[in-house]
Amino acid sequence: MQRYRSQIGISLLLFVVAFLFRYSLFSFVNLPWIIYDEYIYLDTARQILRGSFITHLTLENQIYPPGWSVMLAAVVGFISNPITQYRAALIFTMMLSSSIPVIAYWYTKKLVPALLLIIFMPLVVYSNSIMSETLYTLSILLFIITMHCVVDNDLKETRHIILSAVVTGFFLSFIGSIRSFGVVVPSSFALAFVLCIIAWRHQHEVRSRLLWYLGGSLISLAVSNFLLGLLMPSADKLYNIPSYNQAITTLFIHPILSFKMIANQLTAIGLEMAWFPLLAFGWKTWTLFRETHKKGEHASRRGVLVVRAFLVFLLMTSFGLTLLHMARDVVKNPQYLLFTRYMDPVLVVMFMFGVADGLEYLKKQKRHFPSVLYAVLGVWLLSFVYLYFGFFRETYKFGNTMAVYFLREEQTNLLWEVIAPSLLLGGVVWIGLWKQSYKVSVAACILLTAWITWITIPSAREVPRYVVNDYHTYVVEWDDYMGDSRYPLTVCRMGKTIKNEVYYMYSFLYPYHYLESCDSPKDVISRRVMVNSYERLDLLQGYACQTEYAFRSGDMVYYCPQ
Structure with missing residues (x-):
């Protein structure tokens, strides 16, 4: 009992420290600053409160799966002030993020992985x-724990298999409702079980149970998707993963470009994970499967x-789908030479495993420095050569590269702030491995992770601060135009050049009101239209209009009585 109370106390402390760390970094954020995603998630949450699962923001015609918005609706439903709504949603996101180190502590039964997850930037940022990444990351972690428990304990009787399959299928469907990118999770789940079924082909009873569980889970997934589809938008209306036929063509006809994208992604993955947890995860996974192949399947494994x-399959499918997403637009837009956002949730979970695996490796009594590590050391050194000479760091889109955004040349001295400290601390880790020094390796790896976090923090704060300060101008302008009216004037928009920030800020500040498109001032009762000054002469010719407000x-907002 005393030990259990101690674990509860540690868990509470981990949560509080993680939350305070996140809040201290981003407490200044009080407006949605990532267009279009944040506005769409929040508006969908508002619509859910009215019984609809579809956003009414139509400027970009993007409708996201509503799983994350359902969670937000429970938070913002009793709040009327839009800025307070957003702040509550942001604090809720921080709380979800802060719970992940706690869950990691209970799952791995180790404190170090949890402590490092508190400052691990692919999670913190x-x-x-x-955005929906935090809930997606948490869901993957909880799904892994569920799957682990099911395979170890709940496949002994038919009724247990059926119940476990129903729960698993619903869980997979829920993950898919959070992000369209969640399509990689069911496929990775199926591939993992197929691989294990093949590996355990001589264990007929085990293989039979796994087959029934896999089949039942996929059936449950299909049924859950059908039932959720009755509430959610039809597939043709959702912002689904688009066709990647052209992307596949690009990968083959532009081999140099393809190499750069792959090299950039691999380098970014290594950098975000501080290299060594990724290496440790690979070592432990390979060791387990090799032992299974040699000694046979064991129930405890x-x-x-x-x-x-x-x-492993989730990393591969996420990497592949991200690569296709990059290849689709990279020819027209070089910022897609690097795109880490879709990879970050997987890296968070893999980082947790990798840190625990590294601690296990260092604690082994009979250890040696295997020859394969010399090859790994060479690849590690080559990654720094590529980082300095070939890594893309020009025109990043912050939302898609948040965890490595600090690598922009104009913001970071790459050699002395990134490469030199990483080589120094990483070199100490290698020396610790060679000398079999547990304390040296662990301390250096912790310092390396902390340093990468430290150099990431400025950009993680400065970019949203700049955008939020800029967006406050639009808040002031809308308040200035609307005054203290609780019910804002209905305004429609004419033309195609209305600034996105003006459009989205209107719907954010005045819930359930939208700048609908119109062809004439006669289409709106208030006779008020918004037109960009560049299109004014063409669109308002023939109408007697007077300027009411200029952003x-x-x-411009015009009043056209005739």
Whole structure:
């Protein structure tokens, strides 16, 4: 009992420290600053409160799966002030993020992985917005724990298999409702079980149970998707993963470009994970499967083998789908030479495993420095050569590269702030491995992770601060135009050049009101239209209009009584 109370106390302390760390970094954020995603998630949450699951923001025609918005609706439903709504949603996101180190502590039964997850930037950085990555990361971690428990304990009787399959299918469907990118999770789940079924082909009873569980889970997934589809938008209306036929063509006809994208992604993954947890995860996973192949399947390893196979396939499918997403637009837009956002949730979970695996490796009594590590050391050194001479760091889109955004040349001295400290601290880790020094290796790896976090923090704060300060101007302008009216004037928009910030800020500040498109001032009862100054003469010719308000963006509100 005393030990249990101690674990509860440690868990509470981890949560509080993690939350305070995130809040201290991003407490200044009080407006949605990532267009279009944050505005769409929040508006969908508002619509859910009215019984609809579809956003009414139609400027970009993007409708996201509503799973994350359902969670937000429970938070913002009793709040009327839009800025307070957003702040509550942001704090809720921080709380979800802060719970992940706690869950890692209970799952790994180790404190170091949890402590490092508190400052692990691919997790922390998504606390500066109400994007869906945090819930997606948490869901993957909880799904892994569920899958581990099911395989180890709940496949002994038919009724247990059926119940576990129903729960698993619903869980997979829920993950898919959070992000369209969640399509990679069911496929990775199926591939992991197929691999384990093949590996355990001589264990007929085990293989039969896994087959029934896999089949039942996929059936449950299909049924859950059908039932959720009755509430959610039809597939043709959702912002789904688009066709990637052209992307596949690009990968083949532009081999140099393809190499750069792959090299950039691999380098970014290594950098975000501080290299060594990734190496440790690979070592442990390979060791487990090799022992299973040599010694045969063992009941105590079933759950962990399935989980690791799932993570490997999830990394591969996420990497592949991200690469296709990059290739689709990279020819027209070079910022897609690097795109880490879709990878970050997987890296968070893999980092947790990798740190625990590294601690296990260092504590082994009979250890040696295997020859394969010399090859790994060479690849590690080559990654720094590529980082300095070939890594893309020009025109990043912050939302898609938040965890490595600090690598922009104009913001970071790459050699002395990134490469030199990483080589120094990483070199100490290698020396510790060679000398079999547990304390040296662990301390250097912790310092390396902390340093990468330290140099990431300025950009993680400065970019949203700049955008939020800029957006406050639009808040002031809308308040200035509307006054203290609780019910804002209905305004429609004419033309196609209305600034996005003006459009989205209107719907944010005045819930359930939208700048609908119109062809004439006669289409709106208030006879008030918004037109950009560049299109004014063409669109308002023949109408007797007078200027009511001018936004700094060049967008003008006109009153046209006749």
